[in-house]
Amino acid sequence: MAMALRKFGKDGISIWRRGFSTTAGLESSSSKDATPVNLFTAINQALHIALDSDPRSYVFGEDVSFGGVFRCTTGLAERFGRQRVFNTPLCEQGIAGFAIGLAALGNRAIAEIQFADYIFPAFDQLVNEAAKFRYRSGNEFNCGGLTIRSPYGAVGHGGHYHSQSPEAFFCHVPGLKVVIPRSPYQAKGLLLASIRDPNPVVFFEPKWLYRLAVEEVPDADYMLPLSQAEVIREGKDITLVGWGAQLSILEQACEDAEKEGISCELIDLRTLIPWDKETVEASVSKTGRLLVSHEAPVTGGFGAEISASIIERCFLRLEAPVARVCGLDTPFPLVYEPFYMPTKNKILDAIKSTVNY
Amino acid sequence: MAAFSAVKIPPPQFTTVRSSSQRPGSSPAHFAHSPSAFNSISFGSAKSVRSRPLFAVSSDVVSSDKTKPASSSSSNPAVTREVALELYEDMVLGRAFEDMCAQMYYRGKMFGFVHLYNGQEAVSTGFIKLLNQSDKVVSTYRDHVHALSKGVPSREVMAELFGKATGCCRGQGGSMHMFSAAHNVLGGFAFIGEGIPVATGAAFSAKYHHEVLKQSKPEGLDVTLAFFGDGTCNNGQFFECLNMAQLWKLPIIFVVENNLWAIGMSHLRATSDPEIWKKGPAFGMPGVHVDGMDVLKVREVAQEAIARARRGEGPTLVECETYRFRGHSLADPDELRKPDEKAHYAARDPIIALKKYIIEHGLASESELKSIDKKIDDVVEDAVEFADSSPLPPRTQLLENVFADPKGFGIGPDGKYRCEDPLFTQGTAQV
Numbered sequence: 001m002a003m004a005l006r007k008f009g010k011d012g013i014s015i016w017r018r019g020f021s022t023t024a025g026l027e028s029s030s031s032k033d034a035t036p037v038n039l040f041t042a043i044n045q046a047l048h049i050a051l052d053s054d055p056r057s058y059v060f061g062e063d064v065s066f067g068g069v070f071r072c073t074t075g076l077a078e079r080f081g082r083q084r085v086f087n088t089p090l091c092e093q094g095i096a097g098f099a100i101g102l103a104a105l106g107n108r109a110i111a112e113i114q115f116a117d118y119i120f121p122a123f124d125q126l127v128n129e130a131a132k133f134r135y136r137s138g139n140e141f142n143c144g145g146l147t148i149r150s151p152y153g154a155v156g157h158g159g160h161y162h163s164q165s166p167e168a169f170f171c172h173v174p175g176l177k178v179v180i181p182r183s184p185y186q187a188k189g190l191l192l193a194s195i196r197d198p199n200p201v202v203f204f205e206p207k208w209l210y211r212l213a214v215e216e217v218p219d220a221d222y223m224l225p226l227s228q229a230e231v232i233r234e235g236k237d238i239t240l241v242g243w244g245a246q247l248s249i250l251e252q253a254c255e256d257a258e259k260e261g262i263s264c265e266l267i268d269l270r271t272l273i274p275w276d277k278e279t280v281e282a283s284v285s286k287t288g289r290l291l292v293s294h295e296a297p298v299t300g301g302f303g304a305e306i307s308a309s310i311i312e313r314c315f316l317r318l319e320a321p322v323a324r325v326c327g328l329d330t331p332f333p334l335v336y337e338p339f340y341m342p343t344k345n346k347i348l349d350a351i352k353s354t355v356n357y
Numbered sequence: 358m359a360a361f362s363a364v365k366i367p368p369p370q371f372t373t374v375r376s377s378s379q380r381p382g383s384s385p386a387h388f389a390h391s392p393s394a395f396n397s398i399s400f401g402s403a404k405s406v407r408s409r410p411l412f413a414v415s416s417d418v419v420s421s422d423k424t425k426p427a428s429s430s431s432s433n434p435a436v437t438r439e440v441a442l443e444l445y446e447d448m449v450l451g452r453a454f455e456d457m458c459a460q461m462y463y464r465g466k467m468f469g470f471v472h473l474y475n476g477q478e479a480v481s482t483g484f485i486k487l488l489n490q491s492d493k494v495v496s497t498y499r500d501h502v503h504a505l506s507k508g509v510p511s512r513e514v515m516a517e518l519f520g521k522a523t524g525c526c527r528g529q530g531g532s533m534h535m536f537s538a539a540h541n542v543l544g545g546f547a548f549i550g551e552g553i554p555v556a557t558g559a560a561f562s563a564k565y566h567h568e569v570l571k572q573s574k575p576e577g578l579d580v581t582l583a584f585f586g587d588g589t590c591n592n593g594q595f596f597e598c599l600n601m602a603q604l605w606k607l608p609i610i611f612v613v614e615n616n617l618w619a620i621g622m623s624h625l626r627a628t629s630d631p632e633i634w635k636k637g638p639a640f641g642m643p644g645v646h647v648d649g650m651d652v653l654k655v656r657e658v659a660q661e662a663i664a665r666a667r668r669g670e671g672p673t674l675v676e677c678e679t680y681r682f683r684g685h686s687l688a689d690p691d692e693l694r695k696p697d698e699k700a701h702y703a704a705r706d707p708i709i710a711l712k713k714y715i716i717e718h719g720l721a722s723e724s725e726l727k728s729i730d731k732k733i734d735d736v737v738e739d740a741v742e743f744a745d746s747s748p749l750p751p752r753t754q755l756l757e758n759v760f761a762d763p764k765g766f767g768i769g770p771d772g773k774y775r776c777e778d779p780l781f782t783q784g785t786a787q788v
Contacts, residue, residue: 062619062620062622063619063620063621063622066621066693069620069621087622087626087627088627089588089591089592089622089627089628090549090550090588090589090591090592090619090622090627091591091592091593093593094593117547117548118548121593157468157469157470158469158470159469159470159531159533159547160534160547161533161547161548162470162547328755328756329759329766330755330756330759330765331759333529333755334469334520334528334529334530334531335520335528335529335531335749335750336750336752336754336755339752339755340755
């Protein structure tokens, strides 16, 4: 079921065709050089292209040379050699700092943090060094070539340390960009854009979708713009905003809401900072209602920033308070994951109560 | 920059840290007549898959002299019958439990990330069976057997793995987070290296109680053992703690379970100097290397290290050369390790070796050992039944223990616990 989309952006309107990333079914391919692949293969393709197009780019992290625990880096070491694709010892702080150093001397350092839960030792380097490098050196140096890739998000059985969504911590840091794709096609384009962006980028990949999401992805080199949100479903009653794997849950909720006569507009933020306020504002100006959903705990999650900004801009237009359907304020649980997660039913209930406010 | 190619490392020089009983064919006191199982000196044969010869010795630590005579005759076993049977039973429990875990996992009773300890039992048994109840153990995600050796009942561990309310952490922790206040097991850490500073703090507390609060015990200071792997030895937290522990002479033993692999990363390719024991003397503490497939050797080293700590002489770094027979976790296809490396270590199975030792030294008969095997099988079966029949935790437990108030977020303005607020359940019409 392909949907025609319109992209609101500063550079005009273009039409995209896209199937739902949640369905494994494939529509007839709209471009002849595209193959249906899953998320880790799309990321792998992006990395191959990135290393191919720039001889001073490197991929490193824990276990990347055999292909990585999620197979995102298969074939890279064989093709580009172990001087460019190599394993690091188990030291996230070292990996991040080392990557910043490489980037500061004009290289493209694509570091992998094996799970987003392990990014916290690297947090110091990213916040205190990577984010401030250009600023405090007065543009003498910068680490724009830095890209940190990390799988994030719930996977069903991950428990406390293999399921966290730390994007909110990084969104609070001026100087970093945070990018989260929702599907294979988006992932390849956004990853190539992130690698080539002249700013340090933290790229979170929804690990739940590594094998589950299958989509037609062009074999060629292409990039998608950063800091531009995408309206993936049009509607007029309520705007839903999400990113990453949560979008597929939101889509299901939209379908269910449609059956009850509520027309939902769904926006994928894609880049969390700097985020595309104009697209969301335009949508809320149309619908008058907003719901944000993410897996991270609700208090202090990025939904709070979206809510506050939209209220500032659209206060008189809003018909109901901004709803946030997010994870609970507990550490990510083990057995209770289904209760913790912002499920389709929780979202549906929130949609209905917002519309009927 | 061939930073991580496998480098040939020349054999280490003997230093005062190590004992000098390196004569081929004899090993101090143990297993002298088991050439096939324990070629403990060097296997620099064609089949060797490590790029350096190993000197697996039961080493002395730098400050003490060798008080135990090196007895290499078979009529002088190193342990009593009771101790030998205790060690055997503990190792068999560890092995049988982990094998049952694998079965239960593939049947869907257990889920998540489960990391099994098969092959490394000698380290856990060798160290933990020397501890008192008030000594503390800190482990990693490969922690089931550490908890069992410390005395946590198999029922509780199995129930925790199944996620049931009767588990040792009430089902909250799962495989990677075994805690027990009664048995002083300070966890289970999914994140490598995170447990080592925690263990260091626990050791400080023990020393403080002993020296400042004067709550001394006749046997000496309470000891803390921190178990971790070879990959962790490249992590900053490890080095920070080595420094702190030696600086304040804490009663802690850093036990490195060097099984050569960190998921798929070979230790030899990830470490500039793969001899981890050397990192101890760099910080001023003794570093000892021991054959971790030989429970009696591990026990001998452990005895010395624990005695040092109890006397207040400070920390020790013990590197145990060991191997895991299964993959990193139950989700790991284990394709990267060469079959001859696996076969080499499978031939050094610590349980088989101890069994052989016991029989050769006449400490027990084959049938007695078999009856221990049977007893352990029953214990593990019982644990599974208990776990199966235990209830799942109630949904209200989700919001408990986030803060000190066991019910999570405290009491709301209406006088009821916030977590029992009906709005919590309203959003989940069907989960």
